Amino acid sequence: MFFSAADIFAVLPEMVISGMACLLLLVDLAVPQRKKGLVALLSVISVLAAAFLTFSLTGVDTKAFSGTFVLDDYSAFFKLIFYIVTVFTIFISLRYLKTEEINMGEYYVLMLFSLSGMMVMASGGDLLTIYLGLELTALPIYALVGFLQHDRKSNEAAMKYVILGAFSSAILLYGISLIYGTAGTTDLAAIAEAIRSGKAGGTLFVVGIIMLVAGFGFKIAGFPFHMWAPDAYEGAPTPITAFMSAGPKAAAFAAIMRVFLEALYPAYGSWELAIAAVAVGSMVVGNITAIMQTSLKRMLAYSSIGHAGYALLGVVAGTEEGIAGVMFYMLVYTFMNLGIFAMIIMMRRDGANGDQISHWAGFAKSNKVAALVMLVFLFSLAGIPPTAGFMAKFYVFMALIHKGMIGLAVVAALMSAVAAYFYIRVVMLMYMREPEKEFSLVRSWGIYCVLAVALAAVVVLGIYPDYFVSLANRAAFSL
Amino acid sequence: MVPISWYIAVAAVLFLIGVSGVLMRRNIIVVLMSIELMLNSVNINFVAFSYMLGDMTGQIFSIFTITVTAAEVAVALGILIALVRNRKTFNVDEIDTLKG
Numbered sequence: 001m002f003f004s005a006a007d008i009f010a011v012l013p014e015m016v017i018s019g020m021a022c023l024l025l026l027v028d029l030a031v032p033q034r035k036k037g038l039v040a041l042l043s044v045i046s047v048l049a050a051a052f053l054t055f056s057l058t059g060v061d062t063k064a065f066s067g068t069f070v071l072d073d074y075s076a077f078f079k080l081i082f083y084i085v086t087v088f089t090i091f092i093s094l095r096y097l098k099t100e101e102i103n104m105g106e107y108y109v110l111m112l113f114s115l116s117g118m119m120v121m122a123s124g125g126d127l128l129t130i131y132l133g134l135e136l137t138a139l140p141i142y143a144l145v146g147f148l149q150h151d152r153k154s155n156e157a158a159m160k161y162v163i164l165g166a167f168s169s170a171i172l173l174y175g176i177s178l179i180y181g182t183a184g185t186t187d188l189a190a191i192a193e194a195i196r197s198g199k200a201g202g203t204l205f206v207v208g209i210i211m212l213v214a215g216f217g218f219k220i221a222g223f224p225f226h227m228w229a230p231d232a233y234e235g236a237p238t239p240i241t242a243f244m245s246a247g248p249k250a251a252a253f254a255a256i257m258r259v260f261l262e263a264l265y266p267a268y269g270s271w272e273l274a275i276a277a278v279a280v281g282s283m284v285v286g287n288i289t290a291i292m293q294t295s296l297k298r299m300l301a302y303s304s305i306g307h308a309g310y311a312l313l314g315v316v317a318g319t320e321e322g323i324a325g326v327m328f329y330m331l332v333y334t335f336m337n338l339g340i341f342a343m344i345i346m347m348r349r350d351g352a353n354g355d356q357i358s359h360w361a362g363f364a365k366s367n368k369v370a371a372l373v374m375l376v377f378l379f380s381l382a383g384i385p386p387t388a389g390f391m392a393k394f395y396v397f398m399a400l401i402h403k404g405m406i407g408l409a410v411v412a413a414l415m416s417a418v419a420a421y422f423y424i425r426v427v428m429l430m431y432m433r434e435p436e437k438e439f440s441l442v443r444s445w446g447i448y449c450v451l452a453v454a455l456a457a458v459v460v461l462g463i464y465p466d467y468f469v470s471l472a473n474r475a476a477f478s479l
Numbered sequence: 480m481v482p483i484s485w486y487i488a489v490a491a492v493l494f495l496i497g498v499s500g501v502l503m504r505r506n507i508i509v510v511l512m513s514i515e516l517m518l519n520s521v522n523i524n525f526v527a528f529s530y531m532l533g534d535m536t537g538q539i540f541s542i543f544t545i546t547v548t549a550a551e552v553a554v555a556l557g558i559l560i561a562l563v564r565n566r567k568t569f570n571v572d573e574i575d576t577l578k579g
């Protein structure tokens with residue numbers, strides 16, 4: 001194993017992020033409690049620096065470190081999503097951390113470490129790199145979910161998340177070990193080659209694939225591996241809920257598409273049904289259970305299970321159009337989800353909070369603009385045109401229809417109708433009810449910035465998606 | 480010379496014991512130990528396959544697995560301590576504030 005300067009160049013963005021995370025851990029010691037905003041500022045700057053490096057590395061299509069690290073536009077597109085998620089989360093955290101009295105520098109450092117894990121995951125060209133990226137993403141988030149040390153809900157959410165996370169990693173690893181044993185390699189391209197030449201195959205290999213489906217199913221919170229998600233989402237600090245519902249999910253999709261559509265594509269027949277089952281199950285269970293929720297964070301957790309189901313349909317389609325569809329979906333989902341969580345955080349002030357759906361009753365009476373913004377995000381999550389959420393679903397469904405999977409597309413469309421019910425219920429509550437008490441919103445420029453950008457993105461991507469869709473189409477790797 | 484199928488069988492049995500431990504035992508510490516069993520079965524698989532194939536990747540993979548697992552358990556125990564400080568229980572059935 002040798003590596004050259006070119007290899008180092010390929011991982012520069014990752015090195016900047018993980019290096020800065022280590023450095024900030026030290027800097028944090030010298031920063032007084034009241035001025036932790038400085039750590040946040042430095043984190044944002046390092047993310048922007050990494051974004052600049054990633055930007056200057058676009059158009060390069062190369063493999064570094066003996067093929068274990070892939071640098072291409074596909075990974076750059078996903079890294080773009082991760083940067084957006086991280087910067088947005090930092091912005092919406094600033095005020096929240098002060099309100100909750102957990103204003104500590106480690107918070108931002110853990111987020112940077114998680115970001116570096118997601119980046120490695122998106123660039124993984126070997127099952128080993130993907131596994132390491134996955135763990136590096138998940139470990140800091142376990143700690144972040146339990147960041148409200150004195151809150152029982154937060155402790156409990158973290159405990160459940162870490163146990164099920166470790167459990168799913170073990171299942172994933174078992175699958176990887178069986179695939180390694182039958183294919184004789186963990187390199188994604190070499191696995192595809194082994195399947196084509198007929199070297200890899202047989203029962204053990206198929207069991208390995210099924211284990212991979214289960215392991216990744218846990219990571220994206222797809223049915224029947226979704227049990228941890230509602231608890232973890234509800235108990236976690238709200239900015240972290242936003243972070244983990246958008247970032248690691250997009251990273252897991254990046255890895256899923258690499259593994260299933262690059263390495264295991266020649267064995268399409270042996271996983272197609274399993275993934276389709278997870279997709280349909282997630283859509284049905286996620287959207288129907290969401291109807292019964294009283295907590296908004298929990299409802300969004302089930303909605304995110306449903307969204308994972310829609311996005312998985314792009315993987316099931318197994319075409320380049322499907323890959324581009326999933327990439328676009330993840331971009332849109334990031335904006336609308338972070339937007340809606342920013343709204344929830346805006347409601348959090350001293351005693352009051354926006355966690356419960358009933359807290360939103362009559363919101364539109366006194367806060368017309370804020371209610372309108374919330375309405376756009378809810379419509380987008382429901383997939384109502386002309387918002388971005390509609391376009392995202394549209395491209396994934398088109399990929400399915402072009403593949404001739406009309407049945408799946410019909411189920412997905414029906415489930416969208418079910419989903420519309422519980423999103424619009426919140427809208428109805430905001431506009432039709434009388435307010436029970438005065439609303440006092442958090443005034444924070446960080447939240448305003450995120451809301452403005454997310455709102456603009458949701459509207460622009462909905463009305464004029466062409467540019468980003470063509471970007472995703474060009475970035476999608478060819479099969 | 481022990482045939483490869485024996486290793487795979489041992490690993491599979493160990494994995495199943497681990498899975499049933501996670502699903503059936505009620506003590507969080509035992510649940511974590513069961514997860515360790517699952518990961519150890521993975522390591523057996525990797526090392527056995529590595530020997531069979533005459534390829535180093537499997538051994539490297541198992542070293543990474545051991546390292547990552549150590550980190551994972553450290554985080555899990557840290558969270559467990561925070562949890563036990565707030566409520567004195569190790570029983571998974573009593574950790575039920577979040578549901579629905």
